[in-house]
Amino acid sequence: MTFKPQIRVPATYMRGGTSKGVFFNLTDLPVAAQVPGPARDNLLLRVIGSPDPYGKHTDGMGSATSSTSKAVILSKSTEPDHDVDYLFGQVAIDKPVVDWSGNCGNQTAAVGAFAISNGLVDPSRIPDNGVCVVRIWQANIHKTIIAHVPITNGEVQETGDFELDGVTFPAAEVKIEFLDPAAGDAAMFPTGNLVDDLDVPTDVVESGTLNATLINAGIPTVFVNAEELGYSGTELQDEINNDEAALAKLETIRAYGALKMGLISDISEAATRGHTPKIAFVSKAQDYTASSGKTIAASEIDLNVRALSMGKLHHAMMGTAAVAIATAAAIPGTLVNLAAGGGTRQEVRFGHPSGTLKVGAEAEQIDGQWLAKKAIMSRSARVLMEGFVRVPA
Known part of the structure; x- marks a missing residue:
């Protein structure tokens, strides 16, 4: 041959x-x-x-x-x-x-x-x-x-x-x-809501419903509260990625979020669309030790965010997800904004598994619709x- x-x-x-x-x-x-x-x-x-x-x-x-x-x-x-x-x-x-x-x-x-x-x-x-x-x-x-x-x-x-x-x-x-x-050309909030009741199977959460901010900025992202999933929001990679049950639960939430956002027409399609949407969970600012061993004090950050990419907890933060975080933080009432303390803000510093990142965004409401003008970060x-x-x- x-x-x-x-x-x-x-x-x-x-x-x-x-x-x-x-x-x-x-x-x-x-x-x-x-x-x-x-x-x-x-x-x-x-x-x-x-x-x-x-x-x-x-x-x-x-x-x-x-x-x-x-x-x-x-x-x-x-x-x-x-x-x-x-x-x-x-x-x-x-x-x-x-x-x-x-x-x-x-x-x-x-x-x-x-x-x-x-x-x-x-x-x-x-x-x-x-x-x-x-x-x-x-x-x-x-x-x-x-x-x-x-x-x-x-x-x-x-x-x-x-x-x-x-x-x-x-x-x-x-x-x-x-x-x-x-x-x-999609709306920034595909459902028209800053916070949705996201229906999920009862083996994911007993109530069958999660609070979720479904935002299309940077990259379509599903934000949920860490507390509702039984997490603190300070988890590092191994705590999530070595837990197959946790990964399966988060992937299921991501799939139902994709369906709610109109990105897929059937839940089975999520398996072939692993890159989008992203799923992230947020919590109020807390002290934690980053994967490098560096101590991150709650006073240094506005909130904690953990995000998954292609089915695994990211070691830091995806750039497009950081845009979603910045934009959602700038809009009063989203889960990200509430975790950061609420109110109006144009920048936010969040804690991720490897440390911290500061991002900024400009958003405005026109005729009842939120629009993001731009998001800014340094890499x-x-x-x-x-x-x-x-x-x-």
Whole structure:
């Protein structure tokens, strides 16, 4: 039997925020993979090493977590007044699925740097020293993101003293603005309510009902109260991820939240839409010890938030979920806002498993409908490796 040799595809391995993934220039992909479809999905699955029944990604570039099983495809923008089109794929670990239903806020931090370094931004827009404003078109959700990328001597500055909890080493700060962050053209609150009674099976909660804020900002997210689930809100990864019953319960809540939000038409569809919506549980500010061993005092934060991604508790916080947190916190009456103490606020600092994060948002009510104008946060990014990935033809 004759086997075809591997093919080489130009790629860059990058960390963006608290995630990392494989970045591609669209025109570098094999022709069949330059358009949506099975060829593209199969290529990215093989690059990452999925599906992997062993859950290790030994034979690919992934690292067997939702934070590290990501693919990004960038191209010169086809949208007026934008520099780069950004398409994000969340690669499942144990299933042959690439989920294109949402954005990744963490990887967004690396998009501007890649675009500048790979000739996707007009050189006239790049200063010799200062900040390059990269106008990103987020192709998954059709929204604008502005990245403020530091430049030194005409090149992207990656090193610096900005520290981000969940990332081991300091780097250069990249400020990101998510404009009109509600995904697509959907309402920010799909049900029209700031808090819903979410019906769930009685084996999830005895009452069969949970209070939930269902918000579409950054990424569709289901927020519930930690207390209603029997949690404190200070849990770390192992406490949730080593408990199969807890993961199953949270996935069921996520599925029923997706149904209530109109993202799926039947509960069975949630299994093939693992990237969205996210599910998170919130609590009032409390002291806890982060996964790094750092002590987080209740006085340092406004609330605690724990969020799951692709069925597991995230080690820090997804960037898009942070946008949802910021937006919900800015709107009086949501579960996030109430956990933070209520009232009107334009920024919030929350505790997550790895530490804390400050995010800001501007929201306003027009004709009875809440609209998010923008959300703002700071991340960092850097190139880890560049060259070629190899996959069997």
